[in-house]
Amino acid sequence: MMLRTARMKVRRRHRSLPGTPCGAFGTGKTMNHVPSCFLILVILFFGILAVPAGAAPSGTAPSGYITVTNPPVANFFTSTPSGPPPFTVSFSDTSLGLHPMTYLWEFGDGSVSSQQNPTHTYPAYGEYDVSLTVTNQYGSDTKTARGYIGVGIPPEADFSANRSKGEIPLTIAFTDLSRNSPATWSWDFGDGATASLQNPSHTYTQAGVYPVRLRVTNRFGSDALSKTGYINASTPVPVPVPEPVPPVKEKAGGIIGLIQEAKGTTNKNLPTAGIIPPQFMALAAVLTSFAVIVIQILLSNISSIAQLGMKIVKFLVDLAGGHAVEKISEKELEARKIEVRKLERHILGLSASEILVVEASVFMLAVAFIIADRATLDLQTVLIYMAVGAVSVIGHDFAHRWFATHFGHESDIQFWELGTVIMFLTAWLYGNAFAQTYRNLIRRRETLEETRERGIEMVAGPGTSIILMILFLFMVQFGGIWATAGGVGFTINLITAVYSLMPIETMDGLAIWKWNRGLYLSLVLPMVAFYFFTFMIV
Secondary structure, eight states, rough: HHHHHHHHHHOOOOOOOTTHHHHHTTOOOOGGGHHHHHHHHHHHHHHHHTSOOTTOGGGGOTOOOOOOOOOOOEEEEEEEEEESSSSSHHHEEEBSSSOOOOEEEEESSSEEEEEOOOOOEEEEEEEEEEEEEEETTTTEEEEEEEEEEEEOOOOOOEEEEOOOOOEEEEEEEEOOOOOOEEEEEEEOOOOEEEEEESSOEEEOSSOOEEEEEEEEEEETTTEEEEEEEEEEESSSHHHHHOOOOOOEEEEEHHHHHHHHHHHHHHOOOOOTTSOGGGGGGGHHHHHHHHHHHHHHHHHHHHHHTOOOOHHHHHHHHHHHHHHHHHHHHHHHHHHTTTOOOOOOBBBBBBBBHHHHHHHHHHHHHHHHHHHHHHHOOOHHHHHHHHHHHHHHHHHHHHHHHHHHHHOOOOOEEOOOHHHHHHHHHHHHHHSSOOOEEEEEEEOOOOOOOHHHHHHHHHHHHHHHHHHHHHHHHHHGGGGGHHHHHHHHHHHHHHHHHHHHHHHSTTSSSHHHHHHOHHHHHHHHHHHHHHHIIIIOOO
Protein backbone atom coordinates (compact mmCIF):
# COMPACT_ATOMS: atom_id res chain seq x y z
CA MET A 1 0.00 0.00 0.00
CA MET A 2 2.81 2.39 0.74
CA LEU A 3 4.33 1.77 -2.72
CA ARG A 4 1.02 2.30 -4.49
CA THR A 5 0.46 5.55 -2.60
CA ALA A 6 3.88 6.77 -3.61
CA ARG A 7 3.23 5.96 -7.25
CA MET A 8 -0.14 7.73 -7.14
CA LYS A 9 1.54 10.82 -5.78
CA VAL A 10 4.06 10.73 -8.63
CA ARG A 11 1.29 10.50 -11.24
CA ARG A 12 -0.63 13.44 -9.77
CA ARG A 13 2.60 15.44 -9.86
CA HIS A 14 3.05 14.61 -13.53
CA ARG A 15 -0.41 15.88 -14.37
CA SER A 16 0.11 19.13 -12.52
CA LEU A 17 3.39 19.75 -14.34
CA PRO A 18 2.79 18.66 -17.94
CA GLY A 19 5.89 20.43 -19.09
CA THR A 20 8.20 18.33 -17.01
CA PRO A 21 10.14 15.41 -18.49
CA CYS A 22 7.98 12.89 -16.60
CA GLY A 23 4.82 14.55 -17.88
CA ALA A 24 6.20 14.30 -21.37
CA PHE A 25 6.85 10.63 -20.75
CA GLY A 26 3.26 10.11 -19.64
CA THR A 27 1.93 11.72 -22.91
CA GLY A 28 4.21 9.75 -25.06
CA LYS A 29 6.42 12.75 -25.90
CA THR A 30 10.10 13.43 -25.52
CA MET A 31 11.21 9.79 -25.00
CA ASN A 32 14.76 10.90 -24.27
CA HIS A 33 13.59 11.69 -20.67
CA VAL A 34 12.69 8.05 -19.84
CA PRO A 35 15.90 7.33 -17.91
CA SER A 36 15.34 10.31 -15.62
CA CYS A 37 11.80 9.28 -14.69
CA PHE A 38 12.83 5.68 -14.23
CA LEU A 39 15.62 6.80 -11.89
CA ILE A 40 13.13 8.81 -9.81
CA LEU A 41 10.84 5.77 -9.47
CA VAL A 42 13.75 3.53 -8.39
CA ILE A 43 14.84 6.04 -5.76
CA LEU A 44 11.30 6.29 -4.36
CA PHE A 45 10.93 2.46 -4.32
CA PHE A 46 14.15 1.78 -2.42
CA GLY A 47 13.51 4.73 -0.10
CA ILE A 48 10.24 3.12 0.94
CA LEU A 49 11.94 -0.25 1.46
CA ALA A 50 14.60 1.39 3.62
CA VAL A 51 12.00 2.31 6.23
CA PRO A 52 12.31 -0.40 9.03
CA ALA A 53 9.35 -2.71 9.48
CA GLY A 54 9.02 -1.69 13.09
CA ALA A 55 9.68 2.04 12.60
CA ALA A 56 7.11 4.33 14.10
CA PRO A 57 7.03 7.99 15.07
CA SER A 58 8.72 8.84 18.36
CA GLY A 59 8.34 5.58 20.29
CA THR A 60 4.88 4.50 19.14
CA ALA A 61 4.22 1.06 17.62
CA PRO A 62 2.25 1.46 14.37
CA SER A 63 -0.71 -0.81 13.83
CA GLY A 64 -0.30 -3.69 11.40
CA TYR A 65 3.33 -4.38 12.37
CA ILE A 66 4.52 -7.75 13.92
CA THR A 67 6.82 -7.98 16.95
CA VAL A 68 8.30 -11.48 17.76
CA THR A 69 9.21 -12.16 21.42
CA ASN A 70 10.32 -15.26 23.40
CA PRO A 71 9.22 -14.87 27.06
CA PRO A 72 10.35 -17.56 29.55
CA VAL A 73 8.31 -20.44 30.99
CA ALA A 74 9.56 -21.52 34.46
CA ASN A 75 9.94 -25.23 35.26
CA PHE A 76 12.16 -27.44 37.44
CA PHE A 77 12.43 -30.86 39.09
CA THR A 78 14.43 -32.97 41.55
CA SER A 79 14.79 -36.73 41.73
CA THR A 80 14.90 -36.80 45.56
CA PRO A 81 11.94 -34.88 46.98
CA SER A 82 12.03 -36.36 50.50
CA GLY A 83 14.43 -37.68 53.12
CA PRO A 84 15.63 -37.37 56.74
CA PRO A 85 17.35 -34.22 58.05
CA PRO A 86 19.82 -32.82 57.25
CA PHE A 87 18.46 -33.40 53.74
CA THR A 88 20.43 -32.12 50.73
CA VAL A 89 18.52 -31.64 47.48
CA SER A 90 19.87 -30.89 43.99
CA PHE A 91 17.41 -28.91 41.84
CA SER A 92 17.47 -28.93 38.03
CA ASP A 93 16.17 -26.02 35.92
CA THR A 94 14.12 -27.07 32.86
CA SER A 95 12.70 -23.64 32.00
CA LEU A 96 12.02 -22.60 28.39
CA GLY A 97 12.71 -19.23 26.78
CA LEU A 98 15.36 -17.06 25.19
CA HIS A 99 18.71 -16.87 26.99
CA PRO A 100 20.30 -15.22 28.83
CA MET A 101 18.02 -15.68 31.82
CA THR A 102 18.25 -14.82 35.50
CA TYR A 103 17.03 -17.19 38.19
CA LEU A 104 15.53 -16.66 41.64
CA TRP A 105 14.95 -19.79 43.71
CA GLU A 106 12.98 -19.69 46.98
CA PHE A 107 13.39 -22.93 48.94
CA GLY A 108 10.54 -22.41 51.41
CA ASP A 109 12.72 -22.08 54.52
CA GLY A 110 13.76 -18.47 53.95
CA SER A 111 16.77 -19.35 51.80
CA VAL A 112 17.16 -18.21 48.19
CA SER A 113 19.60 -18.81 45.32
CA SER A 114 20.38 -17.22 41.96
CA GLN A 115 22.10 -20.27 40.47
CA GLN A 116 20.55 -22.10 37.55
CA ASN A 117 20.86 -25.57 39.14
CA PRO A 118 21.37 -25.05 42.89
CA THR A 119 21.88 -27.49 45.77
CA HIS A 120 20.24 -26.76 49.11
CA THR A 121 20.29 -28.48 52.52
CA TYR A 122 17.16 -28.53 54.69
CA PRO A 123 18.25 -28.97 58.34
CA ALA A 124 14.79 -29.03 59.93
CA TYR A 125 11.69 -31.17 59.64
CA GLY A 126 8.78 -29.92 57.54
CA GLU A 127 7.03 -29.62 54.20
CA TYR A 128 8.56 -26.91 52.01
CA ASP A 129 7.20 -24.98 49.03
CA VAL A 130 9.74 -24.42 46.26
CA SER A 131 9.45 -21.49 43.85
CA LEU A 132 11.49 -20.59 40.75
CA THR A 133 11.23 -17.23 38.93
CA VAL A 134 13.02 -16.92 35.58
CA THR A 135 13.47 -13.62 33.73
CA ASN A 136 14.76 -12.65 30.28
CA GLN A 137 14.49 -9.50 28.15
CA TYR A 138 10.89 -10.33 27.22
CA GLY A 139 9.48 -10.90 30.67
CA SER A 140 9.44 -13.32 33.59
CA ASP A 141 7.55 -16.39 34.83
CA THR A 142 7.20 -18.14 38.18
CA LYS A 143 6.48 -21.76 39.09
CA THR A 144 5.62 -22.69 42.69
CA ALA A 145 5.40 -26.32 43.86
CA ARG A 146 3.45 -26.58 47.13
CA GLY A 147 4.86 -29.02 49.67
CA TYR A 148 7.41 -30.14 47.05
CA ILE A 149 10.15 -31.07 49.55
CA GLY A 150 9.49 -33.24 52.60
CA VAL A 151 12.05 -33.49 55.41
CA GLY A 152 11.29 -35.88 58.19
CA ILE A 153 11.29 -39.39 59.60
CA PRO A 154 8.66 -42.12 59.88
CA PRO A 155 5.80 -41.36 62.32
CA GLU A 156 5.39 -42.81 65.81
CA ALA A 157 1.87 -44.02 66.45
CA ASP A 158 -0.02 -42.98 69.60
CA PHE A 159 -3.66 -42.24 70.46
CA SER A 160 -6.15 -41.76 73.26
CA ALA A 161 -9.91 -41.97 73.76
CA ASN A 162 -12.35 -39.73 75.61
CA ARG A 163 -13.33 -42.79 77.67
CA SER A 164 -12.51 -46.48 77.73
CA LYS A 165 -15.68 -48.10 79.15
CA GLY A 166 -19.45 -47.67 79.29
CA GLU A 167 -22.75 -49.26 78.45
CA ILE A 168 -23.78 -50.14 74.92
CA PRO A 169 -24.43 -48.46 72.61
CA LEU A 170 -21.05 -46.95 73.53
CA THR A 171 -19.75 -44.09 71.37
CA ILE A 172 -16.03 -43.39 71.71
CA ALA A 173 -14.18 -40.36 70.31
CA PHE A 174 -10.60 -41.28 69.46
CA THR A 175 -7.82 -38.67 69.28
CA ASP A 176 -4.63 -39.18 67.26
CA LEU A 177 -1.50 -38.29 69.29
CA SER A 178 1.04 -39.60 66.78
CA ARG A 179 4.33 -37.79 66.33
CA ASN A 180 6.39 -36.87 63.25
CA SER A 181 3.46 -35.63 61.13
CA PRO A 182 1.59 -38.68 59.84
CA ALA A 183 -0.28 -38.25 56.57
CA THR A 184 -2.69 -41.20 56.69
CA TRP A 185 -4.43 -43.08 59.50
CA SER A 186 -5.81 -46.61 59.61
CA TRP A 187 -7.92 -47.49 62.66
CA ASP A 188 -9.09 -50.95 63.66
CA PHE A 189 -11.64 -50.76 66.47
CA GLY A 190 -11.52 -54.47 67.29
CA ASP A 191 -15.13 -55.26 66.39
CA GLY A 192 -14.59 -55.50 62.63
CA ALA A 193 -15.07 -51.78 61.99
CA THR A 194 -12.32 -49.55 60.58
CA ALA A 195 -11.79 -45.87 59.78
CA SER A 196 -9.29 -43.67 57.95
CA LEU A 197 -10.01 -40.33 59.65
CA GLN A 198 -7.42 -38.73 61.91
CA ASN A 199 -9.79 -38.38 64.87
CA PRO A 200 -12.74 -40.72 64.33
CA SER A 201 -15.71 -41.61 66.50
CA HIS A 202 -17.03 -45.14 66.73
CA THR A 203 -20.07 -46.72 68.35
CA TYR A 204 -19.81 -50.19 69.91
CA THR A 205 -23.19 -51.99 69.77
CA GLN A 206 -22.16 -55.35 71.23
CA ALA A 207 -20.89 -55.93 74.75
CA GLY A 208 -17.30 -56.98 75.02
CA VAL A 209 -13.68 -55.96 75.57
CA TYR A 210 -12.07 -54.67 72.40
CA PRO A 211 -8.51 -53.98 71.32
CA VAL A 212 -7.83 -50.83 69.30
CA ARG A 213 -5.06 -50.51 66.75
CA LEU A 214 -3.80 -47.47 64.87
CA ARG A 215 -1.35 -47.52 61.96
CA VAL A 216 -0.03 -44.17 60.72
CA THR A 217 2.05 -43.44 57.64
CA ASN A 218 3.74 -40.52 55.98
CA ARG A 219 6.04 -40.16 53.01
CA PHE A 220 8.94 -41.49 55.13
CA GLY A 221 7.45 -44.74 56.53
CA SER A 222 4.83 -46.14 58.91
CA ASP A 223 4.30 -47.26 62.51
CA ALA A 224 1.56 -49.02 64.47
CA LEU A 225 0.37 -49.13 68.07
CA SER A 226 -2.02 -51.70 69.57
CA LYS A 227 -3.80 -51.34 72.91
CA THR A 228 -5.15 -54.67 74.07
CA GLY A 229 -8.46 -54.66 75.97
CA TYR A 230 -8.64 -50.90 75.59
CA ILE A 231 -12.42 -50.51 75.22
CA ASN A 232 -14.90 -52.16 77.60
CA ALA A 233 -18.44 -52.01 76.23
CA SER A 234 -20.85 -53.51 78.77
CA THR A 235 -24.55 -54.33 78.94
CA PRO A 236 -26.74 -52.27 81.23
CA VAL A 237 -25.94 -54.80 83.96
CA PRO A 238 -22.25 -54.28 84.66
CA VAL A 239 -20.02 -57.32 84.54
CA PRO A 240 -16.48 -57.66 85.89
CA VAL A 241 -13.90 -56.98 83.22
CA PRO A 242 -10.12 -57.21 83.23
CA GLU A 243 -8.11 -54.05 83.58
CA PRO A 244 -6.66 -52.70 80.33
CA VAL A 245 -3.09 -53.82 79.74
CA PRO A 246 -0.39 -51.22 78.98
CA PRO A 247 0.17 -50.28 75.32
CA VAL A 248 2.57 -52.57 73.47
CA LYS A 249 4.62 -51.27 70.57
CA GLU A 250 5.01 -53.66 67.67
CA LYS A 251 8.75 -54.15 68.00
CA ALA A 252 10.87 -57.26 68.26
CA GLY A 253 12.06 -58.27 71.69
CA GLY A 254 15.06 -60.12 73.08
CA ILE A 255 18.37 -60.27 71.28
CA ILE A 256 16.77 -59.46 67.91
CA GLY A 257 15.36 -56.23 69.32
CA LEU A 258 18.77 -55.26 70.74
CA ILE A 259 20.48 -55.95 67.42
CA GLN A 260 17.84 -53.90 65.55
CA GLU A 261 18.35 -50.96 67.86
CA ALA A 262 22.15 -51.32 67.88
CA LYS A 263 22.62 -51.34 64.11
CA GLY A 264 20.38 -48.28 63.65
CA THR A 265 18.38 -47.29 60.61
CA THR A 266 19.08 -48.32 57.01
CA ASN A 267 17.66 -45.04 55.67
CA LYS A 268 21.01 -43.27 55.19
CA ASN A 269 20.64 -41.61 51.77
CA LEU A 270 23.57 -43.65 50.38
CA PRO A 271 24.94 -42.89 46.89
CA THR A 272 24.44 -46.56 45.93
CA ALA A 273 20.87 -46.75 47.29
CA GLY A 274 19.34 -46.53 43.81
CA ILE A 275 21.39 -49.53 42.62
CA ILE A 276 21.80 -51.85 45.61
CA PRO A 277 18.91 -52.80 47.96
CA PRO A 278 19.58 -51.90 51.64
CA GLN A 279 19.82 -55.53 52.75
CA PHE A 280 22.73 -56.14 50.32
CA MET A 281 24.87 -53.15 51.37
CA ALA A 282 26.84 -55.25 53.88
CA LEU A 283 27.67 -57.85 51.21
CA ALA A 284 28.69 -55.08 48.80
CA ALA A 285 31.08 -53.67 51.40
CA VAL A 286 32.77 -57.09 51.80
CA LEU A 287 33.07 -57.61 48.04
CA THR A 288 34.45 -54.10 47.50
CA SER A 289 37.05 -54.61 50.21
CA PHE A 290 38.30 -57.82 48.63
CA ALA A 291 38.12 -56.34 45.13
CA VAL A 292 40.47 -53.52 46.17
CA ILE A 293 42.92 -56.02 47.66
CA VAL A 294 42.77 -58.23 44.54
CA ILE A 295 43.41 -55.20 42.31
CA GLN A 296 46.46 -54.36 44.41
CA ILE A 297 47.69 -57.91 44.00
CA LEU A 298 47.14 -57.83 40.23
CA LEU A 299 48.98 -54.52 39.87
CA SER A 300 51.88 -55.79 41.95
CA ASN A 301 52.14 -58.91 39.74
CA ILE A 302 51.45 -57.29 36.37
CA SER A 303 54.77 -58.39 34.91
CA SER A 304 54.25 -62.04 35.83
CA ILE A 305 50.64 -61.92 34.57
CA ALA A 306 51.92 -60.74 31.19
CA GLN A 307 54.08 -63.85 30.82
CA LEU A 308 53.14 -67.36 29.74
CA GLY A 309 49.76 -68.92 30.51
CA MET A 310 51.12 -71.44 32.98
CA LYS A 311 52.44 -68.67 35.16
CA ILE A 312 49.02 -67.00 35.07
CA VAL A 313 47.37 -70.26 36.13
CA LYS A 314 49.90 -70.70 38.93
CA PHE A 315 49.28 -67.14 40.11
CA LEU A 316 45.52 -67.72 40.25
CA VAL A 317 46.02 -70.99 42.10
CA ASP A 318 48.31 -69.24 44.58
CA LEU A 319 45.76 -66.47 44.97
CA ALA A 320 42.99 -68.96 45.74
CA GLY A 321 45.18 -70.56 48.38
CA GLY A 322 46.07 -67.25 49.98
CA HIS A 323 49.80 -67.56 49.19
CA ALA A 324 49.81 -64.72 46.66
CA VAL A 325 48.51 -62.29 49.27
CA GLU A 326 51.21 -63.38 51.65
CA LYS A 327 53.88 -62.95 49.00
CA ILE A 328 52.58 -59.54 47.97
CA SER A 329 52.55 -58.40 51.56
CA GLU A 330 56.12 -59.60 51.98
CA LYS A 331 57.16 -57.85 48.76
CA GLU A 332 55.45 -54.67 49.84
CA LEU A 333 57.15 -54.74 53.23
CA GLU A 334 60.50 -55.46 51.57
CA ALA A 335 60.13 -52.91 48.77
CA ARG A 336 59.06 -50.14 51.13
CA LYS A 337 61.59 -51.28 53.74
CA ILE A 338 58.81 -51.64 56.31
CA GLU A 339 60.04 -53.48 59.36
CA VAL A 340 59.58 -53.63 63.08
CA ARG A 341 61.30 -50.59 64.58
CA LYS A 342 63.32 -50.68 67.75
CA LEU A 343 61.80 -47.74 69.60
CA GLU A 344 61.70 -46.60 73.17
CA ARG A 345 58.44 -47.59 74.83
CA HIS A 346 57.05 -44.80 76.99
CA ILE A 347 53.35 -45.20 77.78
CA LEU A 348 51.71 -48.61 78.26
CA GLY A 349 54.54 -50.20 76.30
CA LEU A 350 54.02 -47.93 73.27
CA SER A 351 56.54 -45.67 71.58
CA ALA A 352 55.74 -42.05 70.71
CA SER A 353 55.18 -42.91 67.03
CA GLU A 354 52.89 -45.82 67.93
CA ILE A 355 50.83 -43.54 70.17
CA LEU A 356 50.41 -41.16 67.22
CA VAL A 357 49.32 -44.05 64.97
CA VAL A 358 46.80 -45.23 67.57
CA GLU A 359 45.43 -41.70 68.05
CA ALA A 360 45.15 -41.15 64.29
CA SER A 361 43.50 -44.56 63.87
CA VAL A 362 40.97 -43.78 66.59
CA PHE A 363 40.12 -40.44 64.97
CA MET A 364 39.82 -41.89 61.45
CA LEU A 365 37.79 -44.85 62.72
CA ALA A 366 35.35 -42.46 64.43
CA VAL A 367 35.06 -40.28 61.31
CA ALA A 368 34.51 -43.33 59.07
CA PHE A 369 31.70 -44.68 61.25
CA ILE A 370 30.12 -41.22 61.57
CA ILE A 371 30.07 -41.16 57.76
CA ALA A 372 28.75 -44.74 57.61
CA ASP A 373 25.94 -44.01 60.10
CA ARG A 374 25.24 -40.55 58.61
CA ALA A 375 25.31 -39.39 62.24
CA THR A 376 24.61 -35.80 63.33
CA LEU A 377 27.82 -33.83 63.85
CA ASP A 378 27.19 -32.53 67.38
CA LEU A 379 29.81 -32.58 70.14
CA GLN A 380 28.20 -35.39 72.15
CA THR A 381 27.95 -37.70 69.13
CA VAL A 382 31.56 -37.07 68.06
CA LEU A 383 32.84 -37.71 71.60
CA ILE A 384 30.87 -40.97 71.82
CA TYR A 385 32.28 -42.23 68.53
CA MET A 386 35.82 -41.20 69.57
CA ALA A 387 35.56 -42.89 72.98
CA VAL A 388 34.06 -46.10 71.61
CA GLY A 389 36.60 -46.16 68.76
CA ALA A 390 39.46 -45.75 71.25
CA VAL A 391 38.23 -48.65 73.39
CA SER A 392 37.83 -50.84 70.30
CA VAL A 393 41.22 -50.06 68.73
CA ILE A 394 43.21 -50.20 71.96
CA GLY A 395 41.45 -53.35 73.16
CA HIS A 396 42.10 -55.20 69.88
CA ASP A 397 45.74 -54.19 69.50
CA PHE A 398 46.78 -54.47 73.13
CA ALA A 399 45.60 -58.07 73.06
CA HIS A 400 48.08 -58.68 70.21
CA ARG A 401 50.79 -56.71 72.02
CA TRP A 402 50.42 -58.57 75.31
CA PHE A 403 50.87 -62.02 73.76
CA ALA A 404 53.73 -60.85 71.51
CA THR A 405 55.57 -59.49 74.56
CA HIS A 406 54.72 -62.62 76.55
CA PHE A 407 56.40 -64.82 73.89
CA GLY A 408 59.44 -62.52 73.72
CA HIS A 409 58.70 -61.00 70.30
CA GLU A 410 58.97 -57.35 69.32
CA SER A 411 55.87 -55.69 67.86
CA ASP A 412 55.17 -52.39 66.13
CA ILE A 413 51.89 -50.65 65.18
CA GLN A 414 52.10 -48.91 61.79
CA PHE A 415 49.67 -47.00 59.58
CA TRP A 416 48.08 -49.00 56.70
CA GLU A 417 47.18 -46.83 53.73
CA LEU A 418 45.18 -49.41 51.75
CA GLY A 419 43.04 -50.31 54.75
CA THR A 420 42.27 -46.61 55.31
CA VAL A 421 41.16 -46.19 51.69
CA ILE A 422 38.91 -49.27 51.89
CA MET A 423 37.37 -48.16 55.20
CA PHE A 424 36.36 -44.70 53.98
CA LEU A 425 35.26 -46.02 50.56
CA THR A 426 32.90 -48.64 52.00
CA ALA A 427 31.64 -46.20 54.67
CA TRP A 428 30.66 -43.63 52.04
CA LEU A 429 29.21 -46.05 49.46
CA TYR A 430 27.51 -48.67 51.64
CA GLY A 431 27.18 -47.24 55.17
CA ASN A 432 29.46 -50.04 56.42
CA ALA A 433 33.14 -49.25 57.16
CA PHE A 434 34.63 -52.67 56.35
CA ALA A 435 38.41 -52.29 56.96
CA GLN A 436 40.93 -50.79 59.39
CA THR A 437 43.61 -48.10 59.22
CA TYR A 438 46.56 -49.81 60.92
CA ARG A 439 48.40 -53.14 61.17
CA ASN A 440 50.64 -54.89 63.66
CA LEU A 441 54.11 -55.99 62.63
CA ILE A 442 55.84 -58.65 64.71
CA ARG A 443 59.57 -59.48 64.70
CA ARG A 444 59.59 -63.12 65.69
CA ARG A 445 62.29 -65.29 67.16
CA GLU A 446 63.10 -68.48 65.32
CA THR A 447 61.54 -71.14 67.57
CA LEU A 448 59.90 -74.48 67.11
CA GLU A 449 56.72 -73.01 68.56
CA GLU A 450 56.57 -70.13 66.04
CA THR A 451 53.35 -71.28 64.34
CA ARG A 452 51.58 -71.85 67.64
CA GLU A 453 52.80 -68.60 69.22
CA ARG A 454 51.86 -66.58 66.14
CA GLY A 455 48.41 -68.18 66.05
CA ILE A 456 47.79 -67.34 69.70
CA GLU A 457 48.93 -63.74 69.12
CA MET A 458 46.62 -63.35 66.14
CA VAL A 459 43.54 -64.93 67.72
CA ALA A 460 43.81 -62.54 70.68
CA GLY A 461 42.80 -59.50 68.57
CA PRO A 462 39.53 -60.75 67.05
CA GLY A 463 38.74 -62.60 70.27
CA THR A 464 38.93 -59.31 72.19
CA SER A 465 36.76 -57.60 69.54
CA ILE A 466 34.11 -60.33 69.91
CA ILE A 467 34.04 -59.87 73.69
CA LEU A 468 33.75 -56.07 73.30
CA MET A 469 30.97 -56.54 70.71
CA ILE A 470 28.91 -58.55 73.21
CA LEU A 471 29.49 -56.04 76.02
CA PHE A 472 28.49 -53.09 73.84
CA LEU A 473 25.36 -54.91 72.66
CA PHE A 474 24.40 -55.46 76.30
CA MET A 475 24.69 -51.67 76.91
CA VAL A 476 21.96 -50.93 74.32
CA GLN A 477 19.17 -51.99 76.68
CA PHE A 478 19.95 -49.12 79.11
CA GLY A 479 18.76 -46.47 76.62
CA GLY A 480 19.89 -42.88 76.20
CA ILE A 481 23.60 -42.22 75.77
CA TRP A 482 24.35 -45.84 76.71
CA ALA A 483 22.26 -47.10 73.82
CA THR A 484 24.07 -44.76 71.41
CA ALA A 485 27.52 -45.85 72.63
CA GLY A 486 26.44 -49.49 72.69
CA GLY A 487 25.17 -49.38 69.10
CA VAL A 488 28.39 -47.74 67.83
CA GLY A 489 30.62 -50.16 69.76
CA PHE A 490 28.62 -53.19 68.64
CA THR A 491 28.97 -52.23 64.97
CA ILE A 492 32.68 -51.29 65.15
CA ASN A 493 33.73 -54.44 66.97
CA LEU A 494 31.58 -56.76 64.84
CA ILE A 495 33.14 -55.42 61.63
CA THR A 496 36.64 -55.39 63.18
CA ALA A 497 36.31 -59.01 64.29
CA VAL A 498 35.05 -60.21 60.91
CA TYR A 499 37.62 -58.24 58.91
CA SER A 500 40.57 -59.26 61.12
CA LEU A 501 39.59 -62.95 60.70
CA MET A 502 39.92 -62.77 56.92
CA PRO A 503 42.60 -65.21 55.64
CA ILE A 504 44.98 -62.60 54.21
CA GLU A 505 48.43 -61.71 55.43
CA THR A 506 47.63 -58.19 56.59
CA MET A 507 44.90 -59.60 58.87
CA ASP A 508 44.95 -62.27 61.60
CA GLY A 509 43.02 -65.10 59.98
CA LEU A 510 45.83 -66.76 58.00
CA ALA A 511 48.04 -67.23 61.08
CA ILE A 512 45.13 -68.71 63.06
CA TRP A 513 44.35 -71.08 60.16
CA LYS A 514 47.93 -72.36 60.04
CA TRP A 515 47.98 -72.92 63.79
CA ASN A 516 44.55 -74.44 64.48
CA ARG A 517 42.09 -74.85 61.62
CA GLY A 518 39.31 -76.10 63.86
CA LEU A 519 39.57 -73.02 66.09
CA TYR A 520 39.69 -70.73 63.04
CA LEU A 521 36.55 -72.23 61.50
CA SER A 522 34.73 -72.10 64.83
CA LEU A 523 35.41 -68.35 64.93
CA VAL A 524 35.14 -67.17 61.34
CA LEU A 525 32.05 -69.11 60.22
CA PRO A 526 29.76 -67.96 63.08
CA MET A 527 31.08 -64.38 62.90
CA VAL A 528 30.61 -64.06 59.14
CA ALA A 529 27.13 -65.59 59.44
CA PHE A 530 26.29 -63.21 62.32
CA TYR A 531 27.60 -60.25 60.30
CA PHE A 532 25.29 -61.00 57.36
CA PHE A 533 22.42 -61.87 59.70
CA THR A 534 22.77 -58.49 61.43
CA PHE A 535 23.03 -56.29 58.33
CA MET A 536 21.02 -58.28 55.77
CA ILE A 537 18.23 -60.08 57.66
CA VAL A 538 17.46 -58.38 61.00
